[in-house]
Amino acid sequence: MPIATDAWVRISAATSPSFSKDGRTLFHLRGAGLPQVWAMDADGSNPRQLSFHDEKVAFLRRCPADDRLIWGVDAGGDERQQFVLLAPGSEPLQITDAPDVIHDFGAWSVDGARIAFACNDRDERFHDICLMELATGARVRLLEGPGILTVPSWSPDGTRLAVIEDHSSTDQRLWILDVVTGAATLVQRPSPARYASVRWTGDGTALNGLTDQDAAFMRLCRIDPATGAATAIYAPEGRDVEAWSLSPDGKTLATIENDRGYAVLRVGELGTDRPAVGGLPVGIVADLSWSPDSVRLAFTAQGPGAPPGIWLWQAGIVRPLVRPDPLAEAGIDPATFIEPRLVEWTSFDGTRIPGWFALPHGPAPAGGFPSVVWVHGGPASQTRANFRADIQMLLSQGFAVLMPNIRGSTGYGRAYLEADEVGKRPDAMADLAAGRAWLAAQPSIDPERIGIMGQSYGGWVVLAAVTLQPELWKAAVNYYGIADFVTLLERTGPWRRDHRAREYGFPGTDDALFRRISPIHHVDRVVAPVLVLHGDRDPRVPMHESDQIVQALEQRQKQVRYERFTYAGHGFIRPDHRVRVYAAVADHFVTHL
Template sequence: MSNINAYLHVRTAKNPVYSPDGSSLSFITDYTGLPQAWEIKSSNSWPSQISFTDERIIFLQYITGTKKRIIGMDEGVNERTQLFLLNEDGTLKPLTDSPDHIHTYGGSSPDGEWIAWASNRRHPAYFDLYIQNINSLEIRNIFTGEGNYNVLKWHPDGKKLLIEKSFSGLDNILGILDLETGKTDWITERSGEAKYTAPQFSEDGNNLYVLTNKGEEFLGLAAINLIEKTLKWLDKRNWDLEDLAMSPDKKILAYTVNEGGISKGTLFSLEEEKTETWETPQGVITELAFSPDSRKIAYVLNGASTPSDIWELNLDTMKTVRLTYVSQTPAVEEKLIEPELIKYTSFDGLEVPAFYYRPKNHYKGKLPVVVFVHGGPESQIRSVYNPFLQYFLSEGYAVCTPNVRGSTGYGKTYTHLDDVRKRMDSVKDLNALADWLVQEGDADPQKLAIIGRSYGGFMVLASITHYPEIWSAAIDIVGISSFKTFLENTGPWRRKLREAEYGSIESDGDFFDDIDPLHRTADIKCPLLVLHGANDPRVPVEETEQIVAELEERNHPVSYIRFEDEGHFFVKLKNNITAYTASAEFLNKYIKA
């Protein structure tokens, strides 16, 4: 048996940000086992650690025009982010200091004197807007409303803020908030669902470049004239565009094209209105960051066989170089496998995309298969490194990661095919996948396992309760066992956003009663392993404990591991080793390759 620890010890790097003078690059890595801030001085030097906290660092940014760095940090992975200044000696200066509330960073003013953030400190269900002086730490409440509001960016004149109001993860509007008058000019209107993301101001502040799907299936690049409130399309495709960034000289836009879960890096010249692409290994490009001189772009590249590290594109030569090697692990890197992109037909004729990984040196015979279902559900499984799945490939399992209906990346229509009372159609997509795996994927029908986290955990529980004859083993990670109890107990602000996707107890309670796995535990046939963090603010740990209690009462084979110092995500290395070692032993026991 391979050592799963080696796969879990593959480190990741993210959040690259250049210093204002371009002399260094800061980023976050879990190289020590916990995400911390690090710094690299040049492309041929080893990074040095610059933060030393007992909790994970969530993000890192510079205050405009200064050497001051601001970080976000929570406690016990509870997602109640607090803001701090990170001093050069690694010590922290608290800014928000309200640990019972969430703080979402909105950037710093052009003069570096103020920062902006959103918080639910007034009411747990609503996010108001604040600015804070970096020197005096004075906090001013600048906007109050009953809704989910956020600061996206400071206006170039420093007197206004670009803000948003979100109605769901797929629907928001943008406005300009005048700090002197307190009035907001909403520059987009809500007429049909539309998402506006990654906005960038022109130099004079009269135009806004943004990724949006206003009136379209996919996210495209558009320019919004803030004076006339008109929209001009610059780049539209039959794929979503992502991660828009703008060069400091305001001449180039950089973004990626999400082609079925794989990224293509793209540059757009505003002077010539032309695009250019750059080459990378297969994977997903995120967190594009221009250097201060506009000649380089740092970004994260994460691929199935190229785990997450920081890369850099030279715009003069269009050549790329890998800046960090924190993910380099010789014990596993030669074993990593890239997937095949497949499509299969579901019960109603819908084509469903999936990534299928086959183990190396497989020539004949039936395979045990692990099906991994993503969360969201408004999300997308991508071609990225997953230590857990790569370990099973090394053990002779095949792995399939589907993007069932309801996933993003394939247009608005596809994303809404599982809304509210169409929920179980996405579960049927998994049944069709099981058929495809047996008929065309060399799968052993007696050795099909299903794994999912968060909403994917619901999909696991729904599959083994509604279609128990298909699955031989199941692992539920922080999953929903009852939409009714989930909506009753999740964070107040989150409930409103999730009702747009799941429905409400008032209107759809009877449907929840019919589909909720909690009410169908007697139908489960396969053994179940369940993992959950006690501090989970998204899916309360009670969602797991209530279904575990039901199964234990029936003496059904169920194992449960509760992590007292984790939340919705497992961050600490020791806990990941515990969780995934147990998962490996569980599957090896029931469907061993």
Template sequence: MTITELPYGSWPTPITSELVTAAAVRLGEVRVDGADVVWAEGRPAEGGRTQLVRRTADGATTDLLPEGRNARTAVHEYGGAAWWVRDGVVWFTDWADQRLHRLEPGAEPKPITAEPAQPRADRYADGDVSPDGATIVCVRERHTGPSAADVRNEVVRLAADGSSEPEVLVSGPDFVAAPRLSPDGTTLAWLQWDHPSMPWDDTLLIVRDLASGEETVVAGGPGESVLEPRFEPDGSLLFLSDRTDWWNLYRWTPGSDIAPVVRLDAEIGVPSWVFGSARYARLDDGRIVYARRREGRDGLAVREHDGGLVDLDVPFSAVAAVRAAGPDTVVVVAGTPTAEPGVHRVDVTTSAIETLRAPRDLGLDPERISQPEHFTFDSVNGAGEQRRAHAHFYPPTSPDWRGPEGELPPLLVEIHGGPTSSATPVLSVGVQYWTSRGFAVVDVDYGGSTGYGRAYRQELLGEWGVIDVADCIAAARSLAAKGRVDGDRLCIRGGSAGGFTTLAALARDDTPFAAGADHFGVADLEALAADTHKFESRYLDRLVGPYPQARDVYVERSPIHHVERFTRPLIVLQGAEDEVVPPNQSEMIVDALRARGTPVAYLLFEGEQHGFRRADNIRRALDAELSFYAQVLGFELPAQEGIEPVVVENLGS
């Protein structure tokens, strides 16, 4: 095979924006219903809607929702756990009206909650069906006005067939999640927390005897985050807690002390941005299968009857869900560095894998796929003290092309959202879109990221806009110092919270970055504190400081107040219907840069919320960003792709 020399960034590649979106799906939650497996697919080609797919024991698959239906909830705006299933019946929240619907086999969906006074004012999520199938407990979020103060979150109970009005079981806490019924239906467990805590900060796990009303606080409180309560057949309760720095697994038995079940220096839990996380599952014989993250990568393991922990020999690097599916098997949504997530059945005795819903066949030569290299590097905190941070590095990779002799590749510093989240080392065609063209990519797990314990997660408290920026700069400089990337062509990109870090990194007199791409990022922290949804309305109290008492910190860290420092080109991409980071956040920074004569490009996508879901918009956003870098860094676009150039205002002026 002949390898031809071409400038980095300009390499022709089969990994186009069309391939990124063609037949693409976002696999979500998975459930086991008898011998059937049901999973959720987000489909960009269908306007981004979430379809539910049932796979029967004979391998046949069926789409469950009629055309136009979308199983997606707006609770907390981020949603999750918008559907659940029992004995062939599916209950789901429809995105259009946010009412709860019941779907029986062969029938049309039927709403089982009333139309609220205002459209979409009552929203439902995270349900559990009673053992006798007669009732449902779930989270209801009720909006009675336009502000975050007008939102009430409750646990309600209603008849599974819609024959009764929802009865409020839990009200008062700012937030509730994970209502779960005991096997005999007599006890309810749930999680709750109050402002300014987020669910990864401080939560309470409470159980209530439904007959007497007697309540017991099982775990949680200041300094402890509890996740994923799940009853066992004997009435004991499993849950995840970070009481020893890592989200590990524990068991509570009424009348007894809490006992550790799985203790290790690795993370089982994940931050509850969405409802319905499922990182462990109990098999019928009492063994527990769990996903755990160590050194930035997931794996699967089993807790045996004798308490021994055995890692399974599986290739997965990212596991999104684990569900029991028989005496010796689990069903997982998982991917690898060379394969997108799929739905797989894993035999926990042999580690054998049966694929139920294969990742799409990209038709790519494995030599074209850049695989992540996890590395740890030196950085600093806000006080200038030395500390260590983490990242995944993807080198430019192609079997057809190489860069010119003596030239190093440009670097894209990728910043995950959240900011309480993590980089995911699974095949992303969006990353390969860049690496196959000659870009290097580094996905940074800056201080505050999850997967490295509570202490690392808390490094961001009071330091957002400081530690994350320091770690992104340090990662880029570390790679440049090692001779792996061109230190004069460092670029930075991120969405949402990552967009804020992008802007903050560019709003520095000493920024090392040559350009940046901001996807629906925060420009004004004050505006975000005053104009965002309830779930995140007090998030900044801990990341920045209480508002308005710490207003001076908000002003100092808001990129909008430092536009005089912006000298590097910026592209901004924004959804017109974003409720999390409204368009005015992007428009403020764009208008300021236009006025200053700083090179800037701006694209507003109609019909998009927080994160782009429609295939045509995903394609345009990717290609526009590539066109932006080509103009700024000075390389030619591959002519055969026919990419529409983006207008970069003030470039060359």
């Protein structure tokens, strides 16, 4: 008997731990759907809620000097975050009040007197770097941005900021910004590179951070700001390092590396052969946070069968912190969860394409299981071994699931990441067709009942599949996908236009490609019934994309159902929205597969 679709919405999570200044408290985010700021004792006891927004809290940062907290909330998922400051013993105070402006938190000054952040209040096309004096609210605009900027770190002496310019999915530029003069200096590099988790060293002479400069994969490197030279600190063969944290005493290094979609946590003395940490859910680790005494490491861990929770490492031993049963309100038995397995297939040009495959519990019905191919967004993203309530819901409903990481996905090196750009985008669709053929050949699968589902860029893949590969797909679900690359680039958030065009192509230059790959031009070929879901506050893929594809399908009397959501952004966060989404998706696939 399938689990009721609304039960999946009530699964809770706990993430983003941060120790208090004295190490006795862990601030964190918890909840189902709209996580809020909480505090608990460092052993997991005495939980208390600190924020009470009717919105999702998007991030949480503690001041390095004391226990003041800053977090961010937007309005209905529109990504125009405002900052909220909470001082111990006080009520939360909203310190930005410009609901049409994106505020991207960057860094505290070491003394906690100021914050650095990016915002687009001057011109929504550009992110500027600003400072705010927290005592007075006074603001200074240091740098008028050339594009999308973030501020990952403030130097220990308070004189410089590290700034990352996000030029494209495969090209970030690293700048050093003088806090006094506003002068910006570009850190040299020999070729395009990515940068992430960049922080000043304790003495302020260099930067430590993740980069694929001079390499195929992301490595933890020491970066000389004067010359740009990147010296590897930790570089596992054939894997991205995706997170790192050095203990406050500078002696113990924690890293997370990406092993084909699984996370490997290593903790040990800096400069030694650090062991992998065992005893964790087989899945994903994130949000590394050291205690002030450098003894304990808090982090988030999850797996396909384990919702996100907070764990502690100490002296080589890991344990989960006590918390309420995340499945209690949902009433779901964890024994029903299914862990996908890694699979591969060969695409048209010999490229090996990875993916995850899961079958429902029990024997296959006569003729085989119906199945759904689920495609991630991005495209610079990766389906991982994390907890996905929607995937478990599909499995509960009796559908097998294949989750491909077609070319353009992260986690497999720079060449694979770049393999779908601009004119090479049809190659990714060939990867999808090869994956569908692999799935149809599995003895437990009914080759005549294969559907497809995807979100954002994955939604474009869905629409491209039913228009360009109509004979392959029996039913389709498109979450806020791209119907026309020309109208997307006209209407997406202005700050994103050039960034996305560097990935997809530019209007006027790549019009022939856009006509070839934009689903709106091939609607006549659609055979599969299509479910379309979209929110009216989506800043990335505006609702116009779904409006026009639905109108085109209806004009041609194709089978289409349109679920429009009020007060929803690029993703369905609110519990009442998710109840509708899960019910609609299950109904669509049960009816048509």
